[in-house]
Amino acid sequence: MSELPGRTQPLLEIENLHVEYRTLDGIVKAVNGLNLRIDEGKALGLVGETGAGKTTTALAVMKLVPTPPGVITAGSVRIAGREILPLGDAEMQHLRGNQVSMIFQNPMASLNPVHDVGSQIAEVIRLHQGVSPREARVRAAGMLRAVGIPENRAGDFPHEFSGGMKQRVMIAIALACRPRLLIADEPTTALDVTIQAQVIDLIKSLKRDYSGAQLLITHDLGLVAEMCDDVAVMYAGRVVEKADIAELFQNPRHPYTLGLFGSLPNLKKSVHRLRSIGGLSPDPKMLPRGCPFHPRCAERMDVCTERTPSESVVGAGHTVCCWKYSESGGTR
Amino acid sequence: MKKGLGKYVLIRLVGAVPLLLVVAVIVFVLLQYAPGDPAELMLGMDATPENVAQMRVKMGLDKPLHVQLLRFLAGLLRGDLGTSWQSGRPVAEEIGRTLPVTAYVSFVAIVISSVVGVLVGVLSAVRQYSLVDNIVRVVVLAGVSMPVFWLGLMLIVVFSGFLGVLPSSGWGTPKHLVLPAVTLATYPLAMITRLTRSSMLEVIRQDYVRTARAKGLSMRAVIVHHALQNAFIPVVTVIGIQFGVLLAGAVLTESVFAIPGIGRLTVAAVFARDYPVIRASVVLTAAIFVLINLLVDISYTYLDPRIRYDN
Numbered sequence: 001m002s003e004l005p006g007r008t009q010p011l012l013e014i015e016n017l018h019v020e021y022r023t024l025d026g027i028v029k030a031v032n033g034l035n036l037r038i039d040e041g042k043a044l045g046l047v048g049e050t051g052a053g054k055t056t057t058a059l060a061v062m063k064l065v066p067t068p069p070g071v072i073t074a075g076s077v078r079i080a081g082r083e084i085l086p087l088g089d090a091e092m093q094h095l096r097g098n099q100v101s102m103i104f105q106n107p108m109a110s111l112n113p114v115h116d117v118g119s120q121i122a123e124v125i126r127l128h129q130g131v132s133p134r135e136a137r138v139r140a141a142g143m144l145r146a147v148g149i150p151e152n153r154a155g156d157f158p159h160e161f162s163g164g165m166k167q168r169v170m171i172a173i174a175l176a177c178r179p180r181l182l183i184a185d186e187p188t189t190a191l192d193v194t195i196q197a198q199v200i201d202l203i204k205s206l207k208r209d210y211s212g213a214q215l216l217i218t219h220d221l222g223l224v225a226e227m228c229d230d231v232a233v234m235y236a237g238r239v240v241e242k243a244d245i246a247e248l249f250q251n252p253r254h255p256y257t258l259g260l261f262g263s264l265p266n267l268k269k270s271v272h273r274l275r276s277i278g279g280l281s282p283d284p285k286m287l288p289r290g291c292p293f294h295p296r297c298a299e300r301m302d303v304c305t306e307r308t309p310s311e312s313v314v315g316a317g318h319t320v321c322c323w324k325y326s327e328s329g330g331t332r
Numbered sequence: 333m334k335k336g337l338g339k340y341v342l343i344r345l346v347g348a349v350p351l352l353l354v355v356a357v358i359v360f361v362l363l364q365y366a367p368g369d370p371a372e373l374m375l376g377m378d379a380t381p382e383n384v385a386q387m388r389v390k391m392g393l394d395k396p397l398h399v400q401l402l403r404f405l406a407g408l409l410r411g412d413l414g415t416s417w418q419s420g421r422p423v424a425e426e427i428g429r430t431l432p433v434t435a436y437v438s439f440v441a442i443v444i445s446s447v448v449g450v451l452v453g454v455l456s457a458v459r460q461y462s463l464v465d466n467i468v469r470v471v472v473l474a475g476v477s478m479p480v481f482w483l484g485l486m487l488i489v490v491f492s493g494f495l496g497v498l499p500s501s502g503w504g505t506p507k508h509l510v511l512p513a514v515t516l517a518t519y520p521l522a523m524i525t526r527l528t529r530s531s532m533l534e535v536i537r538q539d540y541v542r543t544a545r546a547k548g549l550s551m552r553a554v555i556v557h558h559a560l561q562n563a564f565i566p567v568v569t570v571i572g573i574q575f576g577v578l579l580a581g582a583v584l585t586e587s588v589f590a591i592p593g594i595g596r597l598t599v600a601a602v603f604a605r606d607y608p609v610i611r612a613s614v615v616l617t618a619a620i621f622v623l624i625n626l627l628v629d630i631s632y633t634y635l636d637p638r639i640r641y642d643n
């Protein structure tokens with residue numbers, strides 16, 4: 001895609017990313033040639049069934065895929081134009097928590113039980129901003145206030161907080177150094193519904209003040225509609241369709257996306273979850289030949305069982321990986 | 333000091349008194365079933381029945397059992413451990429002579445095994461399945477399965493026999509401390525290393541360790557500032573238990589190295605049916621375990637903020 005004048009620079013660009021987990025039972029191909037791009041100041045929602053490889057993709061961007069068993073086998077990840085996969089530990093440590101931050105799926109276990117929350121926030125500030133311990137504590141207290149927790153609770157320990165408050169503390173840690181990219185991995189699924197709404201409002205309001213771009217991983221289409229500019233739909237380790245939200249909600253193309261949205265996707269309709277569609281997602285240890293979705297696809301063609309489709313452009317900024325939309329019509 | 337800790341300690345100490353009395357009763361009763369008459373044993377083969385009867389009166393064995401028991405318990409409560417039948421000296425004096433020796437060797441041994449064990453355990457966990465880790469695991473296995481007296485004898489053969497650098501037995505100079513302390517440290521060292529390793533492996537898989545990495549901390553900083561304290565919590569318990577076991581008197585080690593410690597005192601007392609000394613050393617061992625448990629529980633409040641005793 002050519003750079004149009006006035007179009008913002010990509011902050012995150014992932015190309016042809018492959019990640020696998022080499023386990024005793026076999027090689028789990030968690031991410032298989034994933035392409036993704038988030039522009040400066042934009043929020044992208046990454047949706048897909050469980051096991052699609054969403055968390056693995058996020059960890060690859062942080063270069064925190066657990067190794068062993070995980071290995072990034074190929075691809076390119078650029079943050080603000082800089083290729084990060086070849087970077088060494090010291091350079092990655094400079095990026096993490098500073099330029100790129102991540103909020104994890106499970107807030108209950110994400111804070112260290114033996115340190116008070118104030119020092120857990122102050123730690124990241126000291127590390128990247130080179131301020132005195134005292135100044136770091138002051139700024140940490142400020143971050144607590146920013147996420148709606150009274151400053152005088154900075155000396156309390158994680159077990160003295162509720163799940164929603166722990167997630168707020170995680171958000172404070174993630175945003176403390178004003179990262180250019182914030183990755184939020186299902187930031188609300190572990191929380192109950194009323195708390196979910198609060199945390200969403202918080203992330204939305206902080207987005208304006210703190211974060212450049214966001215990668216929001218979720219199962220929740222309502223959340224995507226509410227918080228994101230663009231959506232990418234992930235299936236078996238690849239992005240099968242992406243577009244801005246208006247386009248994707250009005251005009252979904254990939255049979256998998258259509259299945260997820262049901263017959264009449266509606267942006268106005270309040271929260272609706274991903275529909276479950278028939279069949280099981282494929283075993284990442286034995287991905288089917290051709291398009292990985294073909295065993296579940298109602299519109300399967302012969303070519304689908306043989307070769308993997310590549311990206312086709314079907315609208316402005318709207319791409320699909322499906323033979324139905326391939327210009328060569330699957331005959332190439 | 334943490335809030336409420338003083339009161340907690342007081343309650344625990346007061347609560348230990350009935351426990352120790354129960355231990356005292358049990359050891360008293362069990363000794364009644366020991367074969368052999370202490371008075372006869374004390375006097376030797378050719379004592380006349382009159383001599384034996386006199387001796388029994390002197391030792392208080394002529395009194396009914398419940399009287400003997402009550403005297404013993406009353407003495408304990410007053411802090412009076414009685415008099416050794418064998419030496420004729422107060423039991424407190426015998427213990428005062430031998431316990432410091434045992435305490436000294438045990439302390440040195442537990443410090444060595446804790447420091448080395450935690451360091452090696454952490455290293456082994458951080459480099460899981462590396463050459464270092466594999467060597468450590470083999471050595472640990474050897475350490476827990478090796479008979480202590482055999483290790484002691486081997487050390488004597490090598491360091492006193494072949495090399496002639498350390499004394500093989502006796503007590504008094506720092507050199508006398510080395511071989512017994514190393515011998516005693518081996519088993520606790522192996523246990524502490526093994527537990528630290530597995531505890532560390534568990535902790536570095538936790539989500540909060542990933543959070544710490546995501547902040548941009550180096551692996552070393554994550555280990556030192558985040559993992560170590562969490563991994564250490566279960567290790568403290570084992571250090572406490574092992575220290576208690578050492579303090580109770582390492583009979584074999586003290587015998588092999590001829591150290592005048594409480595282990596040897598107790599064994600000699602058992603052979604001579606010196607009941608006052610046996611009873612005192614059993615109750616003392618129980619008291620030591622009570623104290624160590626308390627220390628372990630107190631250290632938890634410093635290691636783990638989830639544990640508090642102020643309510």
Ligand SMILES: Nc1ncnc2c1ncn2[C@@H]1O[C@H](COP(=O)(O)OP(=O)(O)OP(=O)(O)O)[C@@H](O)[C@H]1O
Nearest residue numbers: 021023028030049050051052053054055056069284
């Ligand atoms: N440490 C690991 N070892 C082996 N396999 C793993 C590991 N972590 C993830 N996987 C596998 O990789 C695949 C992708 O996992 P991932 O966690 O990225 O999915 P996800 O899209 O985040 O799912 P969810 O919605 O459940 O969070 C899954 O099949 C999973 O079982």
Ligand SMILES: [Mg+2]
Nearest residue numbers: 054055056105
């Ligand atoms: Mg996930």
